Amino acid sequence: RKEVEQDPGPFNVPEGATVAFNCTYSNSASQSFFWYRQDCRKEPKLLMSVYSSGNEDGRFTAQLNRASQYISLLIRDSKLSDSATYLCVVNRVTGGGNKLTFGTGTQLKVEL
Amino acid sequence: DGGITQSPKYLFRKEGQNVTLSCEQNLNHDAMYWYRQDPGQGLRLIYYSQIVNDFQKGDIAEGYSVSREKKESFPLTVTSAQKNPTAFYLCASSPKTWPEAFFGQGTRLTVV
Numbered sequence: 001r002k003e004v005e006q007d008p009g010p011f012n013v014p015e016g017a018t019v020a021f022n023c024t025y026s027n028s029a030s031q032s033f034f035w036y037r038q039d040c041r042k043e044p045k046l047l048m049s050v051y052s053s054g055n056e057d058g059r060f061t062a063q064l065n066r067a068s069q070y071i072s073l074l075i076r077d078s079k080l081s082d083s084a085t086y087l088c089v090v091n092r093v094t095g096g097g098n099k100l101t102f103g104t105g106t107q108l109k110v111e112l
Numbered sequence: 113d114g115g116i117t118q119s120p121k122y123l124f125r126k127e128g129q130n131v132t133l134s135c136e137q138n139l140n141h142d143a144m145y146w147y148r149q150d151p152g153q154g155l156r157l158i159y160y161s162q163i164v165n166d167f168q169k170g171d172i173a174e175g176y177s178v179s180r181e182k183k184e185s186f187p188l189t190v191t192s193a194q195k196n197p198t199a200f201y202l203c204a205s206s207p208k209t210w211p212e213a214f215f216g217q218g219t220r221l222t223v224v
Contacts, residue, residue: 032211043202043215044155087154091211097162098143098211099170100204104154 001026004090006103013110017078021106023071023088033064034089035073038105044087047073078110114139118203118216125197125223133188133219135203142208144186148172149200149218161186162208190221197223 006023013019025033033050048055050062050071061074071088088103116137125131137144143162147155147170157170161180175194180186186205190197200220204213 034212041200043218046212046214049210049212089213094168096166096168097160098206098208099157099160099168100145100206100211100213101157101171102147102155 002103003027003101004088004103006088006106008104008106010107010109013078013108015078015080015110015112017110018074018076019078019108020075021073021086021088021108023073023103025069025071025088025090025101027090027092028066028069030069030090030092032091033071034091035060035062035071036087036089036102038085038087040084044102047086075108078108080110080112083108083110116203116205116214116216118201118219120219121217123219123221125221127223128192129223130192131190131197131221133190133201133203133221135186135188135216137184137186137205137214137216139205139214140183141205141214142183143206143211143213144180145204145206145213146170146176146178146186146188147202147204149202155202158188197221 035047036044037047038044054063059076063072085105087105145160146158159178161167177189204215206213
């Protein structure tokens with residue numbers, strides 16, 4: 001089983017829609033969690049960290065469920081510019097430091 | 113400007129040659145990482161380092177080597193032992209205390 005799993009999509013949604021992505025992780029020792037955005041042929045960029053209590057940044061809301069070992073990202077009022085691949089990232093502290101493991105990403109296409 | 117610099121952006125090599133990819137950061141981050149991304153795939157961890165003169169194998173370290181002689185530098189050598197070296201290589205760094213990783217622009221390596 002992969003350490004971090006995501007539905008690859010693509011999710012094709014109309015502009016203005018609400019879309020949700022889920023991500024599951026297998027190691028219960030994982031300690032911190034993030035969502036990244038990656039545009040085609042570019043480097044990933046941090047979208048938001050995910051806190052235990054859930055957190056919101058404008059149209060984006062992230063949730064963490066430690067008991068079920070999943071993380072979610074909700075995007076409200078989708079814009080064309082939200083089209084990208086969204087990567088779930090899980091951090092686990094090892095003897096050698098922080099080990100950041102990425103999911104394979106979920107592709108979002110927002111259409112007119 | 114603070115950031116992470118990877119060079120070169122594009123690199124072509126002949127099969128059987130070792131090649132070293134550069135990664136430098138001036139963010140004063142303790143941790144540095146190397147990932148590989150294949151077309152349509154997620155990021156896979158090659159090596160990571162929390163402190164100078166120490167580094168750990170990631171999930172796909174075979175055929176690669178690294179060094180961490182200075183805090184700001186983490187070069188990756190792709191050796192001739194790596195069977196499928198053609199890929200997009202991404203370097204990242206993060207603070208030790210909260211691992212929000214920041215990426216360089218990546219190096220596209222093509223081995224012919």
